[in-house]
Amino acid sequence: MKHLINLSILSVFIWSASTQAQELKPISKSEVLTQVSENNTSIKISEEEFNQAKADYRQTNAIFLPNITASHTGISTTNPLMAFGSKLNQEILTSNDFNPALLNDPETTQNFATKLEVQQPLINVDGIFQRKAAKSKMEAMSLKTKRTEDYIAFEVDKAYMQLQLAYKAVDVLEKALEAANANKKLADDSYEQGYLQRADVLNVEVRVTEVKNQLQQAKSNVQNASNYLSFLMNDDTFITYKPSDTLTPYVRTIELKTFTENRSDIKAMQLASKAYEAMSKADKMAFLPRLNAFGSYEMYDDKIFQADANGYIVGAQLSWDIFQGSKRFGKAQKSRAEFEKSKLEYNQYVSKSKLELNKAKRMLIDAENKLDLSKLALDQSEESLRIRTNRFKEGLEKTSDLLMAETQYAQKQLEYYQTIFEYNYALAYVNFLTKE
Numbered sequence: 001m002k003h004l005i006n007l008s009i010l011s012v013f014i015w016s017a018s019t020q021a022q023e024l025k026p027i028s029k030s031e032v033l034t035q036v037s038e039n040n041t042s043i044k045i046s047e048e049e050f051n052q053a054k055a056d057y058r059q060t061n062a063i064f065l066p067n068i069t070a071s072h073t074g075i076s077t078t079n080p081l082m083a084f085g086s087k088l089n090q091e092i093l094t095s096n097d098f099n100p101a102l103l104n105d106p107e108t109t110q111n112f113a114t115k116l117e118v119q120q121p122l123i124n125v126d127g128i129f130q131r132k133a134a135k136s137k138m139e140a141m142s143l144k145t146k147r148t149e150d151y152i153a154f155e156v157d158k159a160y161m162q163l164q165l166a167y168k169a170v171d172v173l174e175k176a177l178e179a180a181n182a183n184k185k186l187a188d189d190s191y192e193q194g195y196l197q198r199a200d201v202l203n204v205e206v207r208v209t210e211v212k213n214q215l216q217q218a219k220s221n222v223q224n225a226s227n228y229l230s231f232l233m234n235d236d237t238f239i240t241y242k243p244s245d246t247l248t249p250y251v252r253t254i255e256l257k258t259f260t261e262n263r264s265d266i267k268a269m270q271l272a273s274k275a276y277e278a279m280s281k282a283d284k285m286a287f288l289p290r291l292n293a294f295g296s297y298e299m300y301d302d303k304i305f306q307a308d309a310n311g312y313i314v315g316a317q318l319s320w321d322i323f324q325g326s327k328r329f330g331k332a333q334k335s336r337a338e339f340e341k342s343k344l345e346y347n348q349y350v351s352k353s354k355l356e357l358n359k360a361k362r363m364l365i366d367a368e369n370k371l372d373l374s375k376l377a378l379d380q381s382e383e384s385l386r387i388r389t390n391r392f393k394e395g396l397e398k399t400s401d402l403l404m405a406e407t408q409y410a411q412k413q414l415e416y417y418q419t420i421f422e423y424n425y426a427l428a429y430v431n432f433l434t435k436e
Contacts, residue, residue, distance in 0.1 A: 026244045029160045032229060036156050037149070039234040046141075046148040053141040057134040063127035067119040074112045074304060080104060086111035089300040091309040114299040114307060122316070123291040129282035133275040140271035147265040154432040156232055161421050163225040164247035168417040169218040176410040177215055180208045183402060186393065195395060207403050211410075247417060249371060250424045256361060257434035259354050264436065269349055273342040280339045283332040289320035357433045364430055367423035374412070374419040381405070381412040 037043070077083055083106035087093050090111065096102065121127070187204040190196040226241045261267070295314040299307035321328075388405040391397035 024242045025239050027229075027241045028244045029156070032156050032160060032233065033153060035233040035235070036152055040152050040232060041234050043145070043149055043152055046145040050138070050141040050145050053134070053138040057131070057138045060127065060131035060134050063121050063124045063131060069117045070115070071117075072112070072114045072305070074110070076108055076110050078106055078108055080106055082111075083107075083109040086300070086302075089113070089298070089309060089311070090302055091300075092302070110302045112301050112304050112306065114305075115296055116298075117296040118294065120293040120295075121290075122293055123289075125288050126282045126285035129278045129285055133278035133282065136271045136275035136278060140268040140275065143264040143268035143271065147263075147268065150264070150432060150435055152232065154428060156229075157428045158425055159225060159228050159232060160243060160245070161247065161424055163222070163229060163241060164243045164245070165417055165421045166218060166221040166225045167243065168247055169414055170215065170222060172410055172413045172417070173211060173215040173218050176406065177208070177211045179406055180204070180211050183392075183406065184208055190395075203403060207407070247420055247424075249420050250427050252427060256364075256430055259357050260434065260436060261350065262436045263353070263434075266346075266350060266353065269342075269346045273339070273346050276335070276339040276342040280332070280335040283328070283335045286321075286328055286332070289318055291316065291318050293317075353433070357430070360426060360430045360433055364423070364426035367419065367426045371419050371423050374416045378409075378412040378416045381409040385409040 075082070075086070077086070080103060084093075084097070084103065086109050087097060184201075184204045187196055187201045191198065191201045223240060226239070229241055230237065230239065261270075293314075293316045295312065297310070297312045299310045301308045385405045385408075388397050388402050392402045
């Protein structure tokens with residue numbers, strides 16, 4: 001009985017999962033873009049990287065703003081020096097406290113000190129360049145976030161087109177399967193009447209099996225494309241999406257843009273190189289002295305949270321680390337090498353981007369030409385199939401010739417829709433590579 005209950009629960013679970021997996025939800029590309037802009041993980045990661053760089057920049061405010069601390073300390077001591085100093089700070093010294101016996105062996109002395117301390121940087125040249133580097137990095141991360149959003153939008157465009165193409169393949173193969181089954185019925189009837197040999201019927205059956213296999217693969221491609229859209233939208237459900245927009249060639253209304261270094265990712269690399277340059281200068285400026293002001297207000301008593309005595313200290317400090325065992329020399333040399341490396345990486349990235357754009361433009365031109373040819377081939381194969389189907393019904397056409405025409409028509413349909421995808425992808429890619 002227990003096993004029957006478990007099997008029943010398992011059956012219900014499998015049925016529920018299957019029903020959820022087969023659920024179709026129409027969705028437009030604009031809806032996908034909206035969901036992606038709100039929920040995509042890569043965009044959120046990029047935004048957090050910007051927030052991290054922004055926080056690093058805010059930390060550099062310390063070179064201008066004071067450092068303020070407050071403390072309350074309590075001690076109990078018989079240390080001669082500490083005991084004498086505590087009484088002195090509390091302003092309770094008497095002539096008896098100068099007795100050598102009491103100085104050398106004081107009684108237990110308690111001291112409670114409340115201290116407010118302020119440190120104000122005045123001149124910190126290397127810190128100024130570190131701040132410039134942090135600002136350049138923050139601006140670079142902002143541009144990187146924008147470029148990430150542009151790239152994800154391009155990925156959405158491609159994924160949505162893949163989903164459209166997958167559904168087109170399913171439609172074509174379903175119609176091809178209907179035609180193959182109809183031809184199989186004609187072949188079976190002709191075989192029973194003695195007009196066809198068994199080998200011809202087997203050829204038709206093989207064609208039906210091939211189309212069924214292709215159709216199953218096309219349905220799997222629908223699931224794969226739908227799941228990728230779910231991934232981009234950060235949706236972990238088993239919903240199968242169906243595009244509400246049709247797969248048609250994009251209309252190119254304007255001339256293709258040329259390469260520009262105002263692209264957000266290239267500008268981000270410029271700023272990154274600028275940040276390395278600022279860090280190199282900061283390491284050089286570390287050889288200069290620093291000037292800082294400081295001040296404190298102190299209150300003392302032999303009872304907690306009391307302040308019978310008080311005093312203050314104000315001053316300025318000029319410090320200069322003259323030599324740190326060549327550590328700063330090595331650090332300055334490293335930052336200089338990183339700056340030079342960033343310039344080379346920038347030039348290499350620009351050169352590679354130009355190469356990629358030229359390649360994408362050629363790909364677009366090839367796709368345009370291929371689109372016209374594939375449409376012509378589709379029309380020709382459709383007309384050929386129509387003629388051969390009519391001749392086959394009249395007994396004037398071989399089974400093998402009909403199967404070949406049917407196969408060719410299905411292939412030309414798939415090739416045509418694949419070419420539309422390639423053309424749209426190439427145009428979207430060129431636009432992505434030239435988007436500022």
